[in-house]
Amino acid sequence: xxxxxxxxxxxxxxxxxxxxxxxxxxxxxxxxxxxxxxxxxxxxxxxxxxxxxxxxxxxxxxxxxxxxxxxxxxxxxxxxxxxxxxxxxxxxxxxxxxxxxxxxxxxxxxxxxxxxxxxxxxxxxxxxxxxxxxxxxxxxxxxxxxxxxxxxxxxxxxxxxxxxxxxxxxxxxxxxxxxxxxxxxxxxxxxxxxxxxxxxxxxxxxxxxxxxxxxxxxxxxxxxxxxxxxxxxxxxxxxxxxxxxxxxxxxxxxxxxxxxxxxxxxxxxxxxxxxxxxxxxxxxxxxxxxxxxxxxxxxxxxxxxxxxxxxxxxxxxxxxxxxxxxxxxxxxxxxxxxxxxxxxxxxxxxxxxxxxxxxxxxxxxxxxxxxxxxxxx
Amino acid sequence: xxxxxxxxxxxxxxxxxxxxxxxxxxxxxxxxxxxxxxxxxxxxxxxxxxxxxxxxxxxxxxxxxxxxxxxxxxxxxxxxxxxxxxxxxxxxxxxxxxxxxxxxxxxxxxxxxxxxxxxxxxxxxxxxxxxxxxxxxxxxxxxxxxxxxxxxxxxxxxxxxxxxxxxxxxxxxxxxxxxxxxxxxxxxxxxxxxxxxxxxxxxxxxxxxxxxxxxxxxxxxxxxxxxxxxxxxxxxxxxxxxxxxxxxxxxxxxxxxxxxxxxxxxxxxxxxx
Numbered sequence: 001x002x003x004x005x006x007x008x009x010x011x012x013x014x015x016x017x018x019x020x021x022x023x024x025x026x027x028x029x030x031x032x033x034x035x036x037x038x039x040x041x042x043x044x045x046x047x048x049x050x051x052x053x054x055x056x057x058x059x060x061x062x063x064x065x066x067x068x069x070x071x072x073x074x075x076x077x078x079x080x081x082x083x084x085x086x087x088x089x090x091x092x093x094x095x096x097x098x099x100x101x102x103x104x105x106x107x108x109x110x111x112x113x114x115x116x117x118x119x120x121x122x123x124x125x126x127x128x129x130x131x132x133x134x135x136x137x138x139x140x141x142x143x144x145x146x147x148x149x150x151x152x153x154x155x156x157x158x159x160x161x162x163x164x165x166x167x168x169x170x171x172x173x174x175x176x177x178x179x180x181x182x183x184x185x186x187x188x189x190x191x192x193x194x195x196x197x198x199x200x201x202x203x204x205x206x207x208x209x210x211x212x213x214x215x216x217x218x219x220x221x222x223x224x225x226x227x228x229x230x231x232x233x234x235x236x237x238x239x240x241x242x243x244x245x246x247x248x249x250x251x252x253x254x255x256x257x258x259x260x261x262x263x264x265x266x267x268x269x270x271x272x273x274x275x276x277x278x279x280x281x282x283x284x285x286x287x288x289x290x291x292x293x294x295x296x297x298x299x300x301x302x303x304x305x306x307x308x309x310x311x312x313x314x315x316x317x318x319x320x321x322x323x324x325x326x327x328x329x330x331x332x333x334x335x336x337x338x339x340x341x342x343x344x345x346x347x348x349x350x351x352x353x354x355x356x357x358x359x360x361x362x363x364x365x366x367x368x369x370x371x372x373x374x375x376x377x
Numbered sequence: 378x379x380x381x382x383x384x385x386x387x388x389x390x391x392x393x394x395x396x397x398x399x400x401x402x403x404x405x406x407x408x409x410x411x412x413x414x415x416x417x418x419x420x421x422x423x424x425x426x427x428x429x430x431x432x433x434x435x436x437x438x439x440x441x442x443x444x445x446x447x448x449x450x451x452x453x454x455x456x457x458x459x460x461x462x463x464x465x466x467x468x469x470x471x472x473x474x475x476x477x478x479x480x481x482x483x484x485x486x487x488x489x490x491x492x493x494x495x496x497x498x499x500x501x502x503x504x505x506x507x508x509x510x511x512x513x514x515x516x517x518x519x520x521x522x523x524x525x526x527x528x529x530x531x532x533x534x535x536x537x538x539x540x541x542x543x544x545x546x547x548x549x550x551x552x553x554x555x556x557x558x559x560x561x562x563x564x565x566x567x568x569x570x571x572x573x574x575x576x577x578x579x580x581x582x583x584x585x586x587x588x589x590x591x592x593x594x595x596x597x598x599x600x601x602x603x604x605x606x607x608x609x610x611x612x613x614x615x616x617x618x619x620x621x622x623x624x625x626x627x628x629x630x631x632x633x634x635x636x637x638x639x640x641x642x643x644x645x646x647x648x649x650x
Contacts, residue, residue, distance in 0.1 A: 025460050046645035051459050051638060056485035060452035063445065063482070067425070067456025070443065071464065075456070093446050201420070220441040221461045223420050227387075227436055229444035238390070238436065 004183040010174040013145040015040035017152030024050035025073040027064035032116040033172040034106035037078035058086035072219030078104035092131030100159035106175040118361030119172035122335035136257035139167040139312040141282040145179035157192040173284035208235040213256040261313040268307040275304025281332040292366040323347035328376040332356040385409040398592030400551025400577040407557030414562040422465045425454040431471040431498040448478030451486040462635040466493040473511035487541035491634035494564040500577040508582025519586040538572035545571035546627040550599035
């Protein structure tokens with residue numbers, strides 16, 4: 001039988017990807033340009049026995065998602081920049097309480113209300129450092145509708161595997177662009193479920209890392225009674241201020257991600273093998289960059305594209321290697337310079353790093369990138 | 378034989394953090410008796426709170442306990458209940474947590490009439506942060522942030538809950554210890570949003586600043602201002618001046634949120650409506 005194929009928006013593909021991953025709870029609050037994610041899930045989730053709730057505000061939506069996740073649900077929220085800002089405290093709660101959940105951020109421009117219907121890529125640092133305190137972050141940046149489907153599935157997998165919130169960031173262009181999306185068959189994409197608890201309720205400790213840095217999370221209502229808090233806590237989940245316990249917990253929650261960054265990292269490289277100039281771009285901007293690479297190659301310029309699909313943890317090794325290889329890296333992003341600082345950090349002066357930025361609500365076009373490449377070479 | 382509260386308390390978690398004379402311990406004992414009266418399976422009971430003195434209560438209780446962020450308890454609890462309607466969900470917290478920072482979640486949980494029991498301990502103050510005024514600090518009274526007397530009008534939590542759509546609303550005080558468990562139990566048994574307001578005392582950060590010379594004075598005030606709702610029906614407006622009605626203030630049968638959503642699922646799955 002032929003696969004189901006549909007012409008749909010990135011936002012719609014995100015919702016269908018979530019259902020494929022086993023999402024059975026959505027808590028949200030309407031905000032442009034993310035609303036289609038909620039609208040499709042309001043339609044789809046009850047068909048599979050899942051729950052959709054439109055909460056009273058962004059914070060409530062994030063709270064409901066965490067509450068649902070603690071009962072064992074695969075829970076999602078979708079929002080845009082200002083909504084993510086409101087959710088930040090509770091994203092931090094999900095980090096410290098190690099609650100798997102997915103946050104989709106369809107990025108728009110500007111600080112504050114900015115341009116609700118204009119695209120932006122200005123939440124990439126918010127995804128890393130938005131919430132307070134030290135924590136690890138995982139953020140994925142798909143660039144096409146098909147990829148939004150598969151990366152949403154991967155986000156749920158990473159959330160369950162690492163027991164933490166995972167963010168999927170795509171700009172308004174990809175969110176509202178319509179493309180052909182092929183629905184994978186069941187089993188075609190890997191779907192990871194929460195690790196089962198193997199000890200008895202009496203022995204269970206929700207943060208006992210003695211058998212691995214991601215302790216299994218029992219579900220409320222499944223026979224396990226335990227305590228969850230946003231306070232620094234010991235292995236049993238109860239608050240502690242003991243310096244050595246607090247320090248160990250904080251470090252474990254960061255190292256569980258950073259020690260296995262290779263498992264999380266996913267990039268695409270195009271014509272980078274002999275590239276003298278590497279365009280470093282993500283999301284819809286990478287599509288312009290790919291076009292620019294083709295044009296530059298036709299003109300005899302050895303250009304290549306590095307496109308991270310995992311923005312956090314930052315793709316340090318490949319970026320550093322490309323900085324060693326190339327004469328210049330051109331970072332193109334729809335903000336006034338955010339990821340460029342990370343590229344500069346790992347390039348350590350090995351090559352010239354230049355930026356192409358835009359915040360006027362228009363996409364970065366290939367011509368702009370080509371001009372910058374010619375300027376730096 | 379004395380009531381065995383300890384079987385409901387997690388081993389090793391006492392003593393609690395509450396100050397001597399604070400009524401929160403009385404409410405916790407009431408909650409334990411209520412849970413026993415309802416014969417709750419603690420592994421299927423989630424006790425959810427926000428931040429503040431009262432919000433530390435779940436940590437002591439042997440159940441699926443969830444201590445969340447400031448003001449967000451009702452929203453977390455909504456996620457727990459909707460995702461797993463088999464759970465009995467009890468929210469507990471203070472007046473500032475529930476009606477200031479958490480006011481939006483509180484009124485919308487009432488509006489949805491989701492099946493949970495919200496025990497709100499109204500001690501008129503932010504205790505844990507050191508006695509700043511809350512939306513329930515009486516006008517004119519002193520707090521660390523109202524040194525010249527509080528200019529703000531107050532919320533009547535029970536009226537707020539009724540107005541927002543809660544279908545079971547009751548009020549009592551920390552003095553009326555034997556009524557606390559009865560009202561909470563009735564709230565737990567009620568299908569829908571139940572709000573039990575317990576007027577409480579904070580001798581340390583509220584009483585001290587407002588000329589209550591002792592905890593006994595504070596308890597005496599709770600005793601004096603409380604008028605059972607049945608008795609109030611026979612009293613004049615003058616007689617009721619400065620008094621607070623106690624008992625079951627409102628009760629109504631209305632469709633519950635998770636049941637309503639189950640009908641959504643049935644419609645989506647093609648069942649005849």
